[in-house]
Each structure stands twice: as structure tokens, then as C-alpha cells.
Amino acid sequence: MNNLVFKDVCYTNLDEFVFGVAKKPIHCTNGMVIGGGTVYPEINFTLPPMLISEATMPKVKAQYEEMIHGVCAKAHELHVPGMLVEIELLPPCTFNPQWGIEVTKVIKEVMMEYEAKFNLKSLLRMTPVDIREGKKLKHMYRGEHWDNLMETFRGCGEAGADFLAIESVGGKNLHDEAVMNCDLLKALFALGVVGTHDMTILWDNIVKIAGQTNSLASGDTACGFANTSMVMANKNFIPKVFAAVDRVMSAVRTLVAVERGAVGPDKDCGYEGVYLKAITGTPISMEGKSSACAHSSTVGNIAACLADCWSNESVENVRLLGGMAPTISLENLAYDCRLMNVASSRGKAMDMRDMLAESDRQFDPQAYILDPSVVLKLSQKIVKGQTHFERTKIAASATIQELRDAHKNGAVLLEDREVRYLDIIEEQLNSVPNDKEEFLQAMIKTTTPDKFDPAKYDLI
Amino acid sequence: MNNFEELSKAVIAGQEQKVKELTQLAINEGLDPLSIINDGLIQGMNVVGQRFKIGDMFVPEVLMCARAMSAGVELVKPLLLDGEIASKGTIVIGTVKGDLHDIGKNLVGMMLESSGYKVIDLGVDTTPAEFIAAIKENNAQILGLSALLTTTMLAMKETIEVLKEEGIRNDVKVLVGGAPISQTFADEIGADGFAPDAASATELVGKLLN
Structure with missing residues (x-):
């Protein structure tokens, strides 16, 4: 069982901190090296409107087969140096592990066919959906939900997945409430206490299964957490500064995967992955303008600054004027990656990184906190914390201060009401005790079992 | 209190304590309980809904306003006859x-x-x-x-x-x-x-x- 402790950041020189290169690259058996100098496209696709059931599984598999064929053919045509394919399994394909395993086999078979025929190098990331929520959940680490999730991981690994990943949801209900009420204490509790506790147990098991199935434990994401904040902020439902602070706080939670033995690449929709790269040197997948097909963001360019894989998040199999959407997405990604890789080969990666950052960072605090220099500065502060709880607190306070300073010197544009929320959340943060246990007990009293049952997490 | 403007404004500002005080004042003055709700509390919440729709308020602010309104309604409820205050649906x-x-x-x-x-x-x-x-x-x-x-x-x-x-x-x-x-x-x-x-x-x- 791993228990890595990152007491310092992996990068001290900003000039080494760039897309395509990671301090701890992943050398894959097919020759691809992630974080070794080349940015690879990571394509993700999903089904069009259709029900998944035993009766429709043949059609489901046919859809996946059609999508992966289109993607591989386009990748070959565009001479991609290699690619990652990610399948985020849908709930029925995790509740019924065999269905998820069948999908894995269909995808992997076509990928291997293209490698054999055309030497198209590719790697498969399988992401079972974290089904540990809902009315029927008895316990986070025991019972039907847990067993099906673990069986799906194992089956996917045995069926040929190169990487295992998840968008884990421990503490998500708490965090949802935190977001809607801009309650930084509850966000801190969800991320820095419950989420980190949950990921420790979850990732110990994923890493173990990866080792037994000859696959690699890759990484997690705050998709159910900071991305919820991001989407809410982009709809003007909550302040953008809350979403930005939440993002940096979420990095401590996502980092737990690496502490327990994940090697990357971190999941695409975890924009906090840049902090993970800074602290651990692990390669990351990122998404920005390329993922507008799935959701809007304000970080379209800046998200690419540190990307080792460049993703589209997800796209459904529908016909567009240019062809089927997954194939088109792959084409977009391939061209983005080509440009980044040419910039690297001409020694212009830093220039391109800085242009990507400069084009976005001023317009939104969520973009600003992805700027590589800001990432390094905040990461250096985060690692000073001794515990996850302390690190998450530091992440919040350091980000609030950073945004205040940036606003004052004109580096980021904030409306007056956004600035007011920096005061509000700072005041909330100042009320947090230093003792984690005291905080835990106080927060448990503020929740109801339907939102958070500590017994299900073995927290009482 | 001869009109409910102040009460509505307190709802719009999400000031729960002030809403309680003004509601109690209106009750003490013998104002019609249904008017306190409809012309004061709900009127304020209607403005909140409009402001949220045009992006002028954040969700947490709307929820604060809703809590303030509910606190006022709770004070008025005992004065109403059964069925006098029905939910909107x-x-x-x-x-x-x-x-x-x-x-x-x-x-x-x-x-x-x-x-x-x-x-x-x-x-x-x-x-x-x-x-x-x-x-x-x-x-x-x-x-x-x-x-x-x-x-x-x-x-x-x-x-x-x-x-x-x-x-x-x-x-x-x-x-x-x-x-x-x-x-x-x-x-x-x-x-x-x-x-x-x-x-x-x-x-x-x-x-x-x-």
C-alpha cells in the first residue's frame, strides 16, 4: 500500500513547467511515453440517445464499435504519433460489470486491429462511473455498489484497459450544498476531510487491482466537485471567485490518487491537475476549447499550458456536417496537439504556453488560477500543510489572497460583487478551527443523514 | 407600518432577523395576516426571482432571501385559519x-x-x-x-x-x-x-x- 507524501513541489523552475513534458513520464509498453515531450490527443465519446439494457447491448456495442473505428481511421489518416481513448462507462455498464467489460473488449479489439494493420499506437483508459450514491447505497466500501464498482475495474483491466480511472464522488452531496450556498466550510469539509478520506480507501483498491491486471492506475478528478462549481459560476449562479477557490482546494483531494500509487495521466476534466503536476511531476490530461462540445468553460486556451494529453471531455455519437462527432473531435484534438508538438520541436513551447495563458487569464479568476506561475506559487504554499485538511485550508486562503492581489494590480478582472464574495468566504474560512477532529464533529452536526451519513464512510 | 415596502426590502436583502422584526411589528399593529404574506413577504420574493432571472443575484443570495421570507411566514401562520394559506401548487x-x-x-x-x-x-x-x-x-x-x-x-x-x-x-x-x-x-x-x-x-x- 502506497502512502507517498509530497512535502515539496516537483517544479521550482517555471521554464521547465510546460505542456508535453512531465518530471515523471509514463513509459508504456507500446512505446508511447506520456509526459516525455509529445502531447497526445485523448478522445472520449459516448452513446447517442438510447437506453442501455440487456436487449439493447448488441446495439450499444455496435455504436461503440462504429465510434472507435471512425476515430482510429481518422487518427491514422492524420498521422497522430499516438492517442489515448477514454471510455467513461455509463451507470448501467457499471451496475452490470459484464456490460462494461464487453464494451472494453469491443474498443480494445479495434485499437489493436489498427495497431497491427497501421502501427497506430493507442492506449485505452477505462473509467467506471462511481455508482456509490443514491437512495439504495448501503455503504461506501461494502455491499452491492462497491462490489460492482470493483468488479468493473477488475474486468476492464483484464479486458485490456491500459489505464484505470474514476471520477469519485465521496462527499459530493455535501459539496453540492456547499456550492449552492457558497459555504466554504462545507466545501472544505467535503474536499479536505470526507473526499480525501474516501479517495484514500478507494484508490488503495484501484491501485491494487491495476497491479493485478497489468494496467496502470491513472488518476481522479474533481468533476463532481469543482466542475459543478465551474458550471454554476459560468451560468452566473454563483460567484466565479468561489469556483476558482474551490478548484484549488480540490487539488488536495485529487492528489490523493497519486499519494496512494496512481501514476497518471490525471483525468482530463480535472482542471486542478495542473497543481497535481506541479507537486508530483505526474503527467496530466487537460481539456479546454476542445471540450466545448461537452460543456462551456472560461479556460479554453490556458488549460493547454501544462497538458500532456489533450482531451475533448466527451461527445455523443451524432452526425454533424463534417461527419460523426467523435471523429470530428479527434480531428480537432489532433491539430491542437500537432501545433503544440511543433512548438516544442522548434524550442517555442514556452512562448506558446505563455500566449495560451495570456489570452485567457485576465478574464476570469478560474482561468487566472491555471496560469503556470500562479500554479507554482500556490502549490508551494499548499505542500506546507501537514494534513489534507490543513492543505485544503491553505489552498483556500492562499487563493483568496492571490485573487485579491491580482485584482488590485489589474491582472484579473473582477466585478464588485465578486470582490465582495472574497470577503465573505475569507470570513467563513477564518472561523475554521485548526483541529481537524473538532472541525469534523462540528460539521457532522450541520448535516443530515440523507446528505451525508458518516457511518457509511466509517467516519464514526 | 402603513405599507409593506420595508418588509419586502428586508426579504430582498435576505435579512432574516429584520424580516422577523418587521413581520412581528405588522402583526402587533393588527394588519391583515394574509396581506403581510402576499403584499410584503411574497412581493419581496417575486422581486428576488426577477433579479435572479436576469443574472443580478446569485443562488446563495436567493436562498438567503427564501429563508428570510419563510421566517416571516412562520410568524404569521398561527394567525391564519386552516386552509387560508395554501401552497401555490x-x-x-x-x-x-x-x-x-x-x-x-x-x-x-x-x-x-x-x-x-x-x-x-x-x-x-x-x-x-x-x-x-x-x-x-x-x-x-x-x-x-x-x-x-x-x-x-x-x-x-x-x-x-x-x-x-x-x-x-x-x-x-x-x-x-x-x-x-x-x-x-x-x-x-x-x-x-x-x-x-x-x-x-x-x-x-x-x-x-x-
């Missing part, structure tokens, strides 16, 4: 079978409650049978269905079909929403309305019930 909401996403649905529920509706939230992964049972048990006028996945949106159609089979389709209006949902899809499956966001959902419910 009862709505059953839930995320459809096979789908575990719920924050959008939660947001809609909160906005509807803030606007004076009674909301029965069935949570995620809700079967048609569970929806039907809740509608019957609560005599609901509206059913709100949420889905975030392309593979679960068809469960909305299935739910509407079951409403027909049970003979209660004409008793409830069905609203649908979620990232992959559109007005076209809503029309195709025979829903009564589609709302792209929480503010629109609240407005649409008001229209459908009137």
Missing part, C-alpha cells in the same frame, strides 16, 4: 431511472420552494412507479423530470407512457430539463414544457398552473 421532481446526477434538479427544487411551491424531491435513479406513487400520494399538479445523460433521457418518455397507462397523464403537467434535453425533445416525448435553467423552470411552472 405541489410538484414532484426527480432524476429519472438510471441517472445519478442531481444538482440541477436540486437547484430547480430549491427555486420552486423559494417561490412558494411544495416540492416532493424523489432524488436520483427514480423509476416511473416511484414517480406515479408520489404524484398520487401528494396529489401533485406538476411532475419535473431531470436527466443529464443521453442514455437516460429516454426514461423521460417511458415515465410519460406509464402516466398514460395509469390514467393520470391529464392530471399532471410534465416538465423536463437537463443538459441533453431540448424543446424539440420535450415535444417529441409529449412533455408539457422544457426549461433550460432553474429560473425558467419556476416561471414555467407558474404559467402551467395558471
